[in-house]
Amino acid sequence: MQQIFNFIIRNSNRLLFLLLLGISLSLTIQSHSYHRSKIISSANFLSGGVYEKINRVNEYLNLRAENDELVLENARLKSLLFNQKDTTKAPLADSIKGVKPADIIVSKVIHNSYNTHENFITLNSGERQGVKPDMGVINSLGIIGVIDNTSPRYSTVVSILNMKSRINAKIKKSNHFGSLTWNGKSTGYVQLEDVPRLASIRKGDTIVTGGQSSIFPEGINIGTVDIVYKKENTSFYVIKVKLFNDMTNLGHVYIIKSKDREELINLENKRKEKNE
Amino acid sequence: MNSALLVNIFRFIMLLAIQIVIFNNMNFLGYISPFPYILYIILYPVNSNKAGLIFSSFLLGLTMDMFCNSGGIHAAACVILSYYRPYIFKFSFGLSYEYQTIKLNESLTPERFSFILVSVLLHHIVLFVLEAFQFKFFWDVLLRTLFSSIFTIITSIIIIYLIKPNKR
Secondary structure, three states, X not given: OHHHHHHHHHOHHHHHHHHHHHHHHHHHHHHHOOOOOOOOOOOOHHHHHHHHHHHHHHHHHOHHHHHHHHHHHHHHHHHHHHOOOOOOOOOOHHHOOOOOHHHEEEEEEEEEOOOOOEEEEEXXXXXXXXXXXXXXXXXXXXEEEEEEEEOOOOEEEEEEEEOOOOXXXXXXXXXXXXXXXXXXXXXXXXEEEEEEOOOOOOOOOEEEXXXXXXXXXXXXXXXXXXXXXXXXXXXXXXXXXXXXXXXXXXXXXXXXXXXXXXXXXXXXXXXXXXXX | OHHHHHHXXXXXXXXXXXXXXXXXXXXXXXXXXXXXXXXXXXXXXXXXXXXXXXXXXXXXXXXXXXXXXXXXXXXXXXXXXXXHHHHHHHHHHOOOHHHOOOOOOOOOOHHHHHHHHHHHXXXXXXXXXXXXXXXXXXXXXXXXXXXXXXXXXXXXXXXXXXXXXXXX
């Protein structure tokens, strides 16, 4: 017994080191799996509050860019109002097929990261505004990501610039599906994988969200085709997609509540239970 | 003794605040940002309580992780740096460092520079390896470590000279 105590006292620093290293490594491993730890995220009151304060200052510096964006959106809204048959313009957030204006929460980005392999965005609305995990986040130009964690007043978003994110997307003119991923390199480009070689694709084609996902409604803009690669030994293409959004400069965003989602999941669960 | 504790607490909070407000937003070339908050571990008094250093640097890293949404990578890197700090001292200042009075915030000698260099490199390698977590990013990790280390060392030395206590 005496020797055990002596051992612990002699090696107390080493034991403390190993304990804390173990905690931090397990937190790291947890963060690399899809379901993330809830404690260490910027959606809590301390970091969310600090980011909101910082953002209040930064907003003044970005007023010009934000104003330009608002003017553009206003112009597009007016053009929609005056010639309603104008279909060449990009779809608006509150004119998406199947989504009522009441299903949209307007929110603001208070922290945005884009320099790591797994990027997250912090928003200043949370459970009190009705935000729940797995809701889609878009802005006037295109998609941004999917809600990850929520707290009463803040929420974090898995950005599309996150190597864990996979979003169902399709080519607008031919309806061929693929899944949208990011290879961790450039902030302006994402990859559309698993597109069948049967699809005819040209540079400049528009990529939009597909109807298979229960997170985003169908047909929200993502980007345009930049380069098409053939994946070796498979019958699939990998497409490099140039994003419409500048992910390094985000202001106001829209969160989409999908009412059909629960119904869809229930239905799919029922089918799974039947199979078992 | 008490004033040393107060100075350390003050340093802890100030370095974290500066890191989060200013340096986390310095995305030079898209992905290079310096991490001068580890100055807290570098400048911690040489002969003080080691358990205190390890535990406080764990808290330091955990707070950074909370703000960066990065799981536990900063905490792991900080804990490793604080545990191996005595070995880096031995490497840079020779075996008898405990009997000397080392003050890092004085004129920059080769020993002091090599101490800062080795500490920053150790911290950044652990940080970026844990962040990438995959072997296929080997060159990416090396490149990020190299560039971020250069920036961290420059900003650290500037900060050391800015907060240098006045001599009477």
